Amino acid sequence: MSLALDLFTIVAVTLGAIFFLAGTVGLLRFPDTLTRLHALTKADNLGLGLVVLGLLPQATAPLGWIGLIAVWLLALLSGATVGQLLAEAVRPPEWDQTRTPDAPPDVHPNAPEASSHD
Amino acid sequence: MTAFLLGAAAFILGTVALGLVRILRGPGNADRMLAAQLLGTGGVAALLLLGVATGVGAVSEVGLLLALLAAFGSVAFVTGAGRASDASATDSGTQGAARSEPE
Amino acid sequence: MTSALVVDAALILLVLGLALWITAARAAYGAAVGFVAYGLLLTLVWVRLAAVDVAMTEAALGSGLTGLLLLGAAARLAPYEAAEHQRRPGLGLRVLVGILCAAIAAGLAAVVLLLPDPAPSQALAVAAHLPATGLGNPVTGVLMAYRAVDTLLESVVLVPALIGVWSLSTEMSWGGRPGFLTPCRSGSALPLLARMLPPFGILVGIHLVWAGADDPGGKFQGAAVLAAMWILVMVAGLREPPPVSDRLMRFLLVVGPLCFIGIGAAGIRLAGAFLAYPEAYAKPLIIAIEVGLTISVTAVLGLLLAGPPVPEPQYQRQSRRRS
Amino acid sequence: MSGTTLFGLCAAALVGLGLYGLICQPGALRKILAFNLIGSGVFLLFGVIAQRGGGVLALAGTGADGDPVPQALVITGLVVAFAATAIAVTLLVRLAETSARGTLEGDEPAPPAPAGERRP
Numbered sequence: 310m311s312l313a314l315d316l317f318t319i320v321a322v323t324l325g326a327i328f329f330l331a332g333t334v335g336l337l338r339f340p341d342t343l344t345r346l347h348a349l350t351k352a353d354n355l356g357l358g359l360v361v362l363g364l365l366p367q368a369t370a371p372l373g374w375i376g377l378i379a380v381w382l383l384a385l386l387s388g389a390t391v392g393q394l395l396a397e398a399v400r401p402p403e404w405d406q407t408r409t410p411d412a413p414p415d416v417h418p419n420a421p422e423a424s425s426h427d
Numbered sequence: 428m429t430a431f432l433l434g435a436a437a438f439i440l441g442t443v444a445l446g447l448v449r450i451l452r453g454p455g456n457a458d459r460m461l462a463a464q465l466l467g468t469g470g471v472a473a474l475l476l477l478g479v480a481t482g483v484g485a486v487s488e489v490g491l492l493l494a495l496l497a498a499f500g501s502v503a504f505v506t507g508a509g510r511a512s513d514a515s516a517t518d519s520g521t522q523g524a525a526r527s528e529p530e
Numbered sequence: 531m532t533s534a535l536v537v538d539a540a541l542i543l544l545v546l547g548l549a550l551w552i553t554a555a556r557a558a559y560g561a562a563v564g565f566v567a568y569g570l571l572l573t574l575v576w577v578r579l580a581a582v583d584v585a586m587t588e589a590a591l592g593s594g595l596t597g598l599l600l601l602g603a604a605a606r607l608a609p610y611e612a613a614e615h616q617r618r619p620g621l622g623l624r625v626l627v628g629i630l631c632a633a634i635a636a637g638l639a640a641v642v643l644l645l646p647d648p649a650p651s652q653a654l655a656v657a658a659h660l661p662a663t664g665l666g667n668p669v670t671g672v673l674m675a676y677r678a679v680d681t682l683l684e685s686v687v688l689v690p691a692l693i694g695v696w697s698l699s700t701e702m703s704w705g706g707r708p709g710f711l712t713p714c715r716s717g718s719a720l721p722l723l724a725r726m727l728p729p730f731g732i733l734v735g736i737h738l739v740w741a742g743a744d745d746p747g748g749k750f751q752g753a754a755v756l757a758a759m760w761i762l763v764m765v766a767g768l769r770e771p772p773p774v775s776d777r778l779m780r781f782l783l784v785v786g787p788l789c790f791i792g793i794g795a796a797g798i799r800l801a802g803a804f805l806a807y808p809e810a811y812a813k814p815l816i817i818a819i820e821v822g823l824t825i826s827v828t829a830v831l832g833l834l835l836a837g838p839p840v841p842e843p844q845y846q847r848q849s850r851r852r853s
Numbered sequence: 854m855s856g857t858t859l860f861g862l863c864a865a866a867l868v869g870l871g872l873y874g875l876i877c878q879p880g881a882l883r884k885i886l887a888f889n890l891i892g893s894g895v896f897l898l899f900g901v902i903a904q905r906g907g908g909v910l911a912l913a914g915t916g917a918d919g920d921p922v923p924q925a926l927v928i929t930g931l932v933v934a935f936a937a938t939a940i941a942v943t944l945l946v947r948l949a950e951t952s953a954r955g956t957l958e959g960d961e962p963a964p965p966a967p968a969g970e971r972r973p
Contacts, residue, residue: 315428322435322476329439329469333446336465342457345449349461353468360439360472367428367479368487376487377475380494384468386726387498391464393719394498394505399457433533440540440574447544450551450567456559463567467593470570477537477577485582485746488738489589492751493573495731496594496758498723500566503601505720506711506765538856542863549867549890553874558882565886572893579860579900580907580919587931596935600886603942607882610949617879627876635869642861642901651906653920668921669928677925684929691936698947710943750932827932834939838947 314366321363328356342399346392353388357381432480436473443469460504467497538578545571558611562604566597582746583669586738590754598761599835602710664813666744673748674816678805682794685823686787688830696774699838705775710837711765724766731759739824743813749820753827760832771836779829786826790819861901867894881945885938892934899923899930 328351335348361381368374446469449462471490478486548568555561569592576585619627656668656676665671673681699706735755742748763769772779793815794805801808807815867890874887906920 318428319431322432325472326435326438326442329472330442332465333442336446336449336461342455342461345458345461349465352465356439357468357472360435360475364475364479367432373487376491380471380475380487380490383491383494383730384471384497386723387494388464388468390719390723391498391501394501395457395460395464397719398505399455430533433537437533437537437540440537440544444540444544444547447547447551447567450548450560450564453560456563459560459563463563463570466567467570470574473537474574474577477574481534483577483580483582486577488746489573489577489582489585491734492586492589492755493570493593495727495734495755496590498727499594499758499762500563500597500601502720502723502762502765503598504563506602535856535859538859542859545863546866546870549870552886552890553870553878558880558886561883561886565889568893572897575860575863575897576900578856579897579904581900581903581924581927584896584900584924584927584931587928591931591935596889596938599935599939599942600882603946604882606946607880607949611880619877619879624877628873631869631873631876634872635865638865638868638898639862642858642865642898645861645902645905649902649905649908651909651920652922653906653910653918656921657910668918669925672921672925673928676922680926680929684933687933688936691940694940695943698943710946748928750928754932831935834936837943 318363318366321359325356325359325363328352328359332356343396346396346399350388350392354385357384429480432476436476436480439469439476440473456504460501463500464497467493467500471497541571541574541578545575557608559601559604559608562597562600565600566593569593569596583667583748583751586746586748586751587754590751590758594758595754595761595831595835598765662809662812663807663816665816667742667746667748669746670742670748670816670820674819675807675812678794682787682790682805685790685826688827688834689783689787692783692830692833695834696838699840703839703841705773706839706841707773708771708833708836708838709840710835711761711771721766721768724762724768728759728763731755731762735759735828739820742820743817749824750827753824754831756824756828757831757835760828761835764832764836771833774833774839779833782825782829783833784826786819786823789822793819857901857904860897860904864894864897864901867891867897870894881948882942885941885945888941889934889938892930896927896930899927903927 332348332352335351336345339345339348358381361377364377365374368377443466446462446465449465450459453459471493474486474490474493478490545568548564548571551564552561552568555564569588572592573585573589576582576588618624653668656672659676660666660668660671663671663675665674703709735752737752738747738755739749739752742752764771793807797806797808798804800806871887871890871892871894874890875884878884878887900919900923903919903921903923906923907918910918910920
C-alpha cells in the first residue's frame with residue numbers, strides 16, 4: 310500500500326514538475342505577453358496542483374491535507390486574478406473599440422466597458 | 428522518497444530560474460512581472476516539497492502565506508502607476524507622471 | 531544529504547543572480563520587480579536555515595507589502611529617471627568601488643568560514659527558561675520575555691516612523707486621507723480578489739497570532755498579513771483609508787505600545803523589575819500584549835503604505851476618476 | 854562544506870553587492886534597494902549564526918531548530934527595516950514631486966515642478 314502511494318507521489322510530482330518546465334519554456338519562447346500569460350497559468354494551476362496532489366499521501370494529519378489544498382486553492386484564486394489584471398494592463402489599445410482616440414493616456418483603456426466583465 | 432522530493436524541489440527551482448531570463452530580457456515590465464509570478468508559484472511548490480521532505484510541518488503554513496500574498500506583486504503592477512512605465516514597453520518609461528494631477 | 535546540498539546551491543545561485551540584477555538593472559522598475567522575486571526566494575532560504583518564524587515574517591513583509599511599496603514608488607519615479615544615467619560614476623571609479631566591495635565581501639566570507647566550531651549559543655538557556663513564560667514557541671518567548679525591551683522599543687519606534695511619513699504632507703492637506711495608494715481603475719478582477727481574499731487572510735492572520743504562542747507565527751507575521759488584506763481592500767477602492775485626524779485610528783496606533791508599557795510598569799510592583807511578568811500570570815499577560823501589539827502593528831504597517839495625507843478634494847477627484 | 858556555510862558565503866556576497874549598488878547607482882530608489890540588499894545580507898548572517906547555534910539543541914536531542922535569540926532579532930529587524938524603507942520611499946516620492954528629480958544631488962537648479970503639483 311505504502312509502495313503504491315509512493316509511486317503515486319512520484320508520478321504526480323514528476324508530472325507537476327513537467328508542467329513547470331512547460332510553463333517556463335512557454336514563458337521564454339512565446340512571442341508576446343498575452344501568450345506568455347497563457348503559459349504561466351498552466352504552471353500555476355496544473356503544476357502546483359499536481360505537486361500538491363502528489364504530496365497529499367505524504368502529509369500526515371487531515372490538517373496537513375487541508376493546508377496543502379488551501380495553498381492550491383489560494384494559488385488558483387490569485388493566479389486567475391493575476392491573469393485578468395495583467396492581461397487588462399497589457400491589452401493593446403487598438404483592440405478596444407469604444408476607446409476614443411483623444412482619450413487621455415492614463416485613463417485605462419478598458420474603463421468604459423469594465424462592467425461587462427462582471 | 429526524501430531524495431526524490433528534494434530532487435524535484437531542486438528541479439522546479441531550476442526551471443523557474445530559467446524563467447528569470449524573462450526578467451533580464453523583458454521587454455516590457457509586464458513580462459518581468461510574469462517571471463516573478465512564475466517564480467512565486469514555483470517557490471511555493473518547492474517550499475511544499477522541502478517541507479514534506481524534511482518533515483517540518485509548519486512549512487506548509489509558510490507556503491500558505493506565500494500563496495495568500497502571491498497576487499500582491501501584480502496588484503501593485505496594475506494599480507499605482509504601473510502602466511506609466513509599461514505602456515511604452517521600454518525601460519525609459521517616459522510616458523509622463525501618471526500620478527500628478529492635471530489641475 | 532547531497533540532494534539537500536543541491537537545493538541549497540540552486541537557491542543560492544538564484545538569490546545571487548537576482549541580487550546582481552537588482553544592482554545592475556538599467557531601470558528602477560525592473561530592479562523593483564526583481565526585489566519582489568528576491569524577497570520570495572529569501573523566504574525559502576529562511577526555511578532552509580530552520581527559521582520558520584523568520585520565513586513567515588519575510589513572506590508576509592517581503593513579498594506582499596514591500597512589493598507594493600517599491601513598485602508603486604518605482605512607477606511614480608519613472609518619469610524622473612531618464613536624467614539619472616548620466617550621473618553614473620565613471621568606469622575607473624566603478625572598478626575601484628567594485629574592488630573595495632569585493633574586499634569587504636571577502637572579509638565577511640572569511641569571518642563566516644572562521645566562525646568558532648562549537649558555535650556559541652543561547653538556545654539551551656532559552657529552552658531551560660521557556661516553561662516559566664508558559665509559551666511553547668522559543669522565538670516568541672525571546673521576543674516577549676528575554677528581549678522584551680527590544681520588542682517594546684521596536685513597537686514604539688513604528689509610531690514615530692508613521693509620524694515621519696505623515697509629516698511629509700503639505701500643510702493644507704493635513705488631516706486628510708492618505709493618498710499614496712491609487713484606488714483601483716479597473717472594474718473587474720481586483721475588487722473581486724479584494725472581496726474573496728480578505729476573509730481567508732484575516733483568518734490566517736489571527737491564526738498566526740494565536741498559534742504564535744506555541745507554534746511558529748506571532749504578532750508581527752499576523753499583523754503583516756492583516757495589514758496586507760487591509761491594503762488590498764483600500765487599493766481595490768472598496769474602502770477609503772481613514773483620515774489621519776481620526777481619533778479612533780490614532781488610539782489604535784498606540785494601544786499596543788501603551789498596553790506593553792503599562793504591563794511592563796506593573797511588573798515593577800508585581801515582579802520586581804520593569805517588563806517582568808508575575809509567573810502565575812505570565813502567559814495571559816503576554817497574550818494580552820500580543821493582541822494589543824497586533825492591532826497597533828497592523829494599523830501602522832497599513833498606514834505606512836497608505837502614505838502621507840493628500841488634500842480631501844484631490845483624493846475624491848482621484849477616486850472618482852479611477853472608479 | 855555544509856549548506857549553512859554556503860548560505861553564509863552568499864550573505865557575504867550580498868553585502869558586497871549591496872554596498873556596490875549603494876555607492877555606484879545614482880538613482881535614490883536604487884540606493885534604497887541596494888540598502889535593503891545589504892540589510893538582507895546582514896539578516897542572513899544572523900540566520901547562519903542562529904542555525905549554527907542550534908547545534909547544541911540537536912546535541913541535546915531537543916530538536917533541529919536554530920538558536921531563537923538571533924532569530925527574534927531578525928524578526929524585529931525585518932519590521933523596522935520595512936518601516937525605514939517606507940519612510941525613505943515616501944521622502945523620495947515627495948522630493949521627486951516637488952523638485953522633479955529622483956536623485957539626491959542638488960548641484961543643479963531644479964526644473965519647474967510638474968504641472969500637477971499643488972503648492973500651498
